Structure formats: C-alpha cells, structure tokens
Amino acid sequence: MVNGHRLSFTILGTGAVGGFYGSRLLVGGAIVRFIARSDVAWIRTHGLRIESPLGDRHHRPVDVYAATDPIPTSDVVCIALKTTENDRLPELLRPLIHEGTVILNLQNGLTLEEELAATFPQAVVIAGLCFLCAHKIGPGHIRHLDYGRITLAPADARAQACIPALQAAFAAGGIETDVQESLLAARWRKLAWNIPFNGLSVLLDCHTAGIMFDPEARALADRLMQEVAAAASACGVPFEPGFIPRLLEATARMVPYDPSMRLDFLAGRPLEIEYLYRRPLREAARRGVRMPAVETLADLLSIRDRARRTSISAAVA
Ligand SMILES: NC(=O)C1=CN([C@@H]2O[C@H](COP(=O)(O)OP(=O)(O)OC[C@H]3O[C@@H](n4cnc5c(N)ncnc54)[C@H](OP(=O)(O)O)[C@@H]3O)[C@@H](O)[C@H]2O)C=CC1
Ligand SMILES: CC(C)(CO)C(=O)C(=O)O
Known part of the structure; x- marks a missing residue:
C-alpha cells in the first residue's frame, strides 16, 4: 500500500x-x-x-x-x-x-x-x-x-x-x-560474480565451495574477475579497490551453492550464455578491451551446451 x-x-x-x-x-x-x-x-x-x-x-x-x-x-x-x-x-x-x-x-x-x-x-x-x-x-x-x-x-x-x-x-x-x-555499475558488479562462478560451476562440475577450495580454480575465478574489472572500468564504472578480494571472501563463506547456470545445465535447460557472456564481451570489445579468459570460458560453455543438446535430441530420436 x-x-x-x-x-x-x-x-x-x-x-x-x-x-x-x-x-x-x-x-x-x-x-x-x-x-x-x-x-x-x-x-x-x-x-x-x-x-x-x-x-x-x-x-x-x-x-x-x-x-x-x-x-x-x-x-x-x-x-x-x-x-x-x-x-x-x-x-x-x-x-x-x-x-x-x-x-x-x-x-x-x-x-x-x-x-x-x-x-x-x-x-x-x-x-x-x-x-x-x-x-x-x-x-x-x-x-x-x-x-x-x-x-x-x-x-x-x-x-x-x-x-x-x-x-x-x-x-x-x-x-x-x-x-x-548507476545501472551500468550495478550490472557489472553482479557480473563480477556471475561470470566466473556460473560458468566454472558448469565446466568444473562443482558448486561454489568446490571452486573456492581448489587453489587453481580459485585463481582462475580471480583472473576472470580481474578481466571483468578491466571491462567495467573501460565502460566507465570502475570497481573500488578491495571489491574483488571481498567478493571472493564472501563466496568462500557462502554455504556451498550451485549457481543458476549449473542448475540449468543439470536440468538439461539451455544456458544463459548470450546475456551473461557474449553481451559483456561485446560491450568490452567496443571499448577496445579484450577478456581472453572470459572469451574462452564462453566458448567452452557454448560447446558444452551444444554437445549436450545434440546428445539429448539424439537420445529422444
Ligand atoms: N534462481 C535464482 O536463484 C536466480 C536467478 N536469477 C536470474 O533470474 C532469471 C530467472 O531465473 P529463474 O527464476 O531461476 O528461472 P526459472 O526457469 O526457474 O523460471 C523461469 C520461468 O519462466 C517461465 N516461462 C518461460 N517462458 C514463458 C512464457 N512464454 N510464458 C510464461 N512463462 C514462461 C518458465 O516456465 P516453465 O516452468 O514452463 O519452463 C519458468 O517457470 C534468470 O535470468 C536467472 O539468471 C538471478 C538470481 C538468482
Ligand atoms: C549470485 C546468484 C547465485 C544469486 O544471487 C546468481 O545470480 C545465480 O545463481 O545466477
């Protein structure tokens, strides 16, 4: 009311x-x-x-x-x-x-x-x-x-x-x-979490704790976040110092969680690759910034998504 x-x-x-x-x-x-x-x-x-x-x-x-x-x-x-x-x-x-x-x-x-x-x-x-x-x-x-x-x-x-x-x-x-x-700042700040954790949870077949407690997986999440930070900065909405370490620490304290993309993958639903990965990649590229690790992650997700959908349709044919 x-x-x-x-x-x-x-x-x-x-x-x-x-x-x-x-x-x-x-x-x-x-x-x-x-x-x-x-x-x-x-x-x-x-x-x-x-x-x-x-x-x-x-x-x-x-x-x-x-x-x-x-x-x-x-x-x-x-x-x-x-x-x-x-x-x-x-x-x-x-x-x-x-x-x-x-x-x-x-x-x-x-x-x-x-x-x-x-x-x-x-x-x-x-x-x-x-x-x-x-x-x-x-x-x-x-x-x-x-x-x-x-x-x-x-x-x-x-x-x-x-x-x-x-x-x-x-x-x-x-x-x-x-x-x-700032809508743009809000969107990039959330992507700083979604880009690493949604994608890695699918490709590494694990929840957030599985990523945070494996040193190489955590380092990869950190690297992906740094690329997102560079892109956000190029779009005029830089993260404040300490934002990424705080996000990683908060994730380490979270109850182990399956991000929505992993739930989609396990349920056989299509993955939200276009708006979570391709659009940020495109917006960064328009400002002359490349995100090579994010791009590789997006490509691997697309391949996984396609392969799984092909095998699902072959199984029901
Ligand atoms: N789940 C979460 O915790 C979070 C999700 N998000 C984001 O929120 C968004 C929604 O996610 P989520 O709620 O998990 O997704 P769900 O798949 O649970 O819900 C989407 C719903 O939309 C319905 N739907 C699809 N097409 C139509 C249509 N043409 N007419 C009517 N209904 C339709 C689906 O119906 P049907 O059941 O028939 O498929 C489904 O129930 C995503 O972008 C996700 O990334 C963000 C933060 C957290
Ligand atoms: C950050 C999180 C986990 C919900 O807030 C999410 O956005 C997702 O699962 O896609």
Whole structure:
C-alpha cells in the first residue's frame, strides 16, 4: 500500500525468481498476477507453494494466466524469464505495457534494460538485481534456500521516482532492497560474480565451495574477475579497490551453492550464455578491451551446451 494505493504486479515467468518474489509481494499485501507456462493449469488448481526460511507459504487460489490470456493492467511488470527466452520478450510484453507501466527486470545479464527502453519507450525501466538462491522443484513449487536482497537500479530519472513505492512493496513482504544509481555499475558488479562462478560451476562440475577450495580454480575465478574489472572500468564504472578480494571472501563463506547456470545445465535447460557472456564481451570489445579468459570460458560453455543438446535430441530420436 503506497499513499492508499495498493500496487499491482504482473509476474512474467512463475519460476524460482518470479514465484518467490511474487509470493513475498502477496504476503506484503500487493495485488499479484502470475504468468506461467507449463504449469499454468496446475497452479490454477493446486495453487503456488513456496518453501523458504522466511516461512513456507501455500497461495491458493492464485491469479494465474497463460501469456496468451487477456490479463488486467498492472502498475509493475516483473520479468522473471530466463534470458534464453528473450527473443520472445517483445511479443510477450506488448499487451502488458502501457504509458507509465514500470518494467522491473529481474534477470541476470547485461544490456537488458537498454533493449527494453528502446522497445518500450512508453514504459519506466528499472533493473532488479536479485541476490537470491532459489529453484523451481516441481509444478507451482519453488524452493528458496537463502538470501533474497534486490538491488534496484533505475534506467533514468523517471524510473528513479518510482523506486520508493517499489521498495515499500518489497519491504512489506520482508524483502530487503537497496538502490544503485548507476545501472551500468550495478550490472557489472553482479557480473563480477556471475561470470566466473556460473560458468566454472558448469565446466568444473562443482558448486561454489568446490571452486573456492581448489587453489587453481580459485585463481582462475580471480583472473576472470580481474578481466571483468578491466571491462567495467573501460565502460566507465570502475570497481573500488578491495571489491574483488571481498567478493571472493564472501563466496568462500557462502554455504556451498550451485549457481543458476549449473542448475540449468543439470536440468538439461539451455544456458544463459548470450546475456551473461557474449553481451559483456561485446560491450568490452567496443571499448577496445579484450577478456581472453572470459572469451574462452564462453566458448567452452557454448560447446558444452551444444554437445549436450545434440546428445539429448539424439537420445529422444
Ligand atoms: N534462481 C535464482 O536463484 C536466480 C536467478 N536469477 C536470474 O533470474 C532469471 C530467472 O531465473 P529463474 O527464476 O531461476 O528461472 P526459472 O526457469 O526457474 O523460471 C523461469 C520461468 O519462466 C517461465 N516461462 C518461460 N517462458 C514463458 C512464457 N512464454 N510464458 C510464461 N512463462 C514462461 C518458465 O516456465 P516453465 O516452468 O514452463 O519452463 C519458468 O517457470 C534468470 O535470468 C536467472 O539468471 C538471478 C538470481 C538468482
Ligand atoms: C549470485 C546468484 C547465485 C544469486 O544471487 C546468481 O545470480 C545465480 O545463481 O545466477
């Protein structure tokens, strides 16, 4: 409730991120409409279950839609699809976006908000960088393991004005938020973690602790982070001294965790290589900076992703 107005949200993608944050917004009293794909009928009948250290929840009934249904207009549309689906985003968003609609993008990656702002100039675009460990374990069923803070980063001054209302809605549901005025800085800071740990967890077949406690793997993570730091600097958003050592130390203290890319790999889902690796590589290259270790990591991930998908399709043929 903000100044007597109950904020309404449409969550595009009811998976780990969408299901979890949608549930917290419901708990906080917001109006929440979910868009689901494979389990839309299941959620309509059985509701949405969230297991979480914040308290288990079973929302039933839930206001759930297929993307092709007529969907009431909401104040905020949260994007919670994997970026591997982004070629479909304009078509999925078009019926949901009106003059002044806030698009809160919860995905990982780079250049996402720039694309959204160019495609939907009538919308207000905000990045929501999620520091969350959660996954979908079955139809309409999400398991939240740890964390949950969202860093909100506005694309422009109009978006800046919408931040307090969003913070209030998330706070009411027990979600901590902070604000980064530079969207680009926020995105590169998160990539400093995602680029090494998401990719290495797939290629080395291990969780974060497996990387941190092997000296060579840790050194490789450090080297990848240094390349990301050089690219961020070339993009005008240098990291402060001590940022990378602190990030490595924080990861060493984390409960061993499988980053979302490893979970995707194990589940046979396509990997988010384009927005997590190719776009940062391209943005760095445009400023004359190469990231050779990141490039090799991206190439190996692409080969792994392709090989696995070929073997899956051969197995079902
Ligand atoms: N999981 C995490 O802890 C974190 C994830 N992220 C980022 O958040 C983003 C979302 O990840 P995550 O929530 O894990 O992904 P999930 O795969 O768990 O959720 C995505 C959901 O979108 C649904 N979906 C896909 N296409 C459509 C469509 N056309 N219409 C309706 N629904 C659709 C999928 O449906 P279906 O179930 O049918 O496939 C799925 O439930 C990613 O960019 C990820 O990197 C960031 C931080 C942490
Ligand atoms: C940093 C982390 C683990 C969640 O905050 C993530 O972004 C991911 O799993 O992709």
